[in-house]
Amino acid sequence: MIIVKTREEIELMRQSALVVSKTLGMLAKEVKPGVTTNQLDKLAEDFIRAQGAVPGFLGLYDCPSTLLCSVNDAVVHGLPTNRPLEEGDIVSIDCGALMNDFYGDHAYTFEIGEVAPETKKLLQITKESLYVGIKEFKLGNRVGDVGFAIQKYCEAQGYGVVRELVGHGLGRKMHEDPEMPNYGKRGRGKKFLEGQVVAIEPMINLGTHKIKQLKDGWTIVTQDGKPSAHFEHDVAIIDGKPEILSTFAYVYRALGIESDEENAFRQTPLVV
Template identity: 40%
Template sequence: MAVDLKTKEHIRGIRKAGRIVAACHKALSKRIAPGVTTQEIDRFVERFMLDRGATPAQKGYKGYPFATCASVNEVVCHGFPDSVPLETGDIVTIDMVADLDGWKADSAWTYAIGRTTASTEKLLSIAKQAMLDGIKQAVPGNRLGDIGFAVQSRAERAGFQVVTAFVGHGIGRSMHEYPEVVYRGIPGQGIELEEGMVITIEPIITAGRAEVYIGPDGWTASTRDGGWAAQFEHTVAVTKEGPIVLTRWE
């Protein structure tokens, strides 16, 4: 299967969608608090995108009914927004994809709700750093194994595990494009990265074991042992000047 390489004009289109995603995450970071529900967050995100001329690309994708995935504590990804208030000490990952003029950008972020524990702060810190380590490897001439190895090494050195059941992906006109970005690997192996590739780097890191199960809704993935999980994701363009994060806000 061939990689759909993007021109500079294409990347500008994805960046415009990415700016909406970034602005939405920035706004959410000030709104997420104890007592807020993920259902309220979902409505906020959908309205935020629509008000800026974009649409939430996840809504309706393969029948998914919401504008966001909202994954609380032991839910690793694809959690359904609901009416349960978030509590102090919880963590929640909000994953969103904006479609603007046919170009898509994807970013997930794990938020701590109120005060949290030192162990949870460490999980969040390592998960974010693992993403950043992966992004640093997204340069022409490197291989997907370099990204996976960087992520896996950061997580395992800190005593955490990478959930390997879920992967990153190419993105552009479609939400999921070739190639898949796996978060374990051997340096120098896998598909070679080329200028013009746009991929998501979105490892999920767990404090427990990496095994997951899918709930009865057919979407919600949770750790089998109840260990909490954190995920940070950016949409990244591979360029000769280095990796360009198209969804940066933090």
């Protein structure tokens, strides 16, 4: 069952989402060669608690960490380790926070120094596909419209679209209805409703779409060992249109990147 939110609840969710956004922005300054994902995990937990929130992943489904850090061929759900990040790596950092009884949950894939051109393009196309999907999250459309748009965009570049892992509804629980696949057929699936909030998160592989799970019971990797990218936003339907509740603006400010990619999905300008 889809749980729609009131305008007041959506604003509370925006606050939760922005806790995650600010956490990712703080981490953007720390993601560099020689740093371990365990170190990043500790920084994130302290930062989230300092903002009056609690880590959304820690303890959820027995998750042992605040962050899920997926390096190179890891798609998602990578557990933090003591392995130092190296020049040329990429790392998807997925983060959640619980505040005001609502969850925020989004992710960004970072480049460590100079990465291979084909990997850089994978990240670019994956992030672009996120906004292609968000554009379809509007009143009158269905789950399949978002998935179809993402799939078409990424497969046109020859990339593999992960099937087994999906986005999801978001609210007082981390995972609510509906599931939001990154593939599908137009006009299929549940119809979107005013006040609905979801996490849209393309998980796109440089090679095959096929994946496997490591023995730690968490980390998902590509079957062919090629890199995978992952970007995620929290999005609400307000007045029939998609409104992004999270933002990459804090990441971009830390990295010195200028971008207007989110402007089309904000009714009120974000002040960072």
